[in-house]
Amino acid sequence: MFVDEVRIYVEAGSGGNGAVAFRREKFVPTGGPEGGDGGRGGDIIFEVDPGLNTLMDFRHQKHYRAQNGQNGAAKNMYGRDAEDVIVRVPPGTLVKKETGELIADLTEPGSRTVIARGGRGGKGNSHFASSRHRVPRIAEKGQPGEAFWVTLELNLLADVGLVGFPNAGKSTLISKISASRPKIADYPFTTLVPNLGVVSDYGDPFVVADVPGLIEGAHTGLGLGDTFLRHLNRTRVLVHLVDVSPQMDRNAANDYRIIAHELQAFSPELAARPVIIAANKMDMEGSEEGLRALQEAVSPHVVWPISALSGAGIDALMWEVRRVLDITPKPEVQTVEPALKPVVHGFSLEFDDKEGVRVVGDIEERASMTLWGNPHAEEYFLEYLRRRGLEGMLRRAHVADNTPVRIGEGTFYWREGELVLE
Secondary structure, three states: OOOOEEEEEEEOOOOOOOOOOEOOOOOOOOOOEOOOOOOOOOOEEEEEOOOOOOOHHHHOOOEEEOOOOOOOEOOOEOOOOOOOEEEEEOOOEEEEEOOOOEEEEEOOOOOEEEEEOOOOOOOOHHHHOOOOOOOOOOOEOOOOOOEEEEEEEEOOOOOEEEEOOOOOOHHHHHHHHOOOOOOOOOOOOOOOOOEEEEEOOOOOOEEEEEOOOOOOOHHHOOOOOOHHHHHHOOOOEEEEEEEOOHHHOOOHHHHHHHHHHHHHHHOHHHHOOOEEEEEEOOOOOOHHHHHHHHHHHHOOOOEEEOOOOOOOOHHHHHHHHHHHHHHOOOOOOOOOOOOOOOOOOOEEEEEEOOOEEEEEEOHHHHHHOEOOOOHHHHHHHHHHHHHOOHHHHHHHOOOOOOEEEEEOOEEEEEEOOEEEOO
16 A cells, blocks of 8 residues: 555653762762763654655554663663664655654655654762752753654655656556556556656666646546645656547647646646656557647647557657756755754743743753752752842742742742742
């Protein structure tokens, strides 16, 4: 089964907690703190596997989670870093957040990209020793790992795209010029999924993509719609195959205009790429009239007469494709700069009638790594808030007495002009 779009959940591991420990040895009068740091949480990494050509595996597994880092221990022993989770995807995979923001465009076989970053480990109490805190009984909580839903879209990597109405002969043509063996029959919509074929008899090898046939109104969802046209986004050249035989009782020139309109409606950029027009089924009686009508409609563009069934004219067409490929640059891969977490400076107050006051800003990250429930850690964080001037901000805001002040998971209270723990 061919699957080219899925939605999955990725969750990197959180960092391990730092340890609170002290050195206690006989005949050693000054032991001191020796709590080790927590280990780093595992990343979620996507790797391009050239052996894959569908996103089918993601239909069965939609959640990918990395392990957390191990906690620190006594004797300054650091916690073990968690292993990264490697997720293999086919070449041409686009990774997007739910907002539509592009995270990665994965094309090069073997390349890796970190999609969700694991959290760093918390510091052990050996980092908190100072002239004021000679016996620190505090440590940091591990930083949470990134977690979110992403959409994977597969855009096949091909140099040439075949377009046209159903039964125009695209599948027959790709079976003649490559080792691809798509389903071929004399009824519309025989091709239900894109097919790829490697053409190697005309200079340097190139890849051809055959997508399901279009009909008028495809961009509005008629027929199979334009769902599979995304697989032509990376092509350099389009071969527009037109059935000029009289058997279908169709107008070849009108068919060409309809498909050209559907391409334009789907993507003006795609429609602007070089197009080679091929008149197919020239082996059938009466096709010369359809060829003349098509040539007049698209003049001065050249129409290449072929018979995909008998093979007549295919060599000339493919050498023309080779010529155009040689002078057409490849579309640029969408480069995505690593998403750096925005640096937040300062903090502010948000007021809520039910929740009280919430402090937002750079203080929140410090709060996320505080071991709530540890009275020593909470007292240390309270000292930090006072040094940052939070009490002065609360006074200037005329915050009422006994108002809860929430920072991350922690809650303090504003009483008699100062911040206190419960």
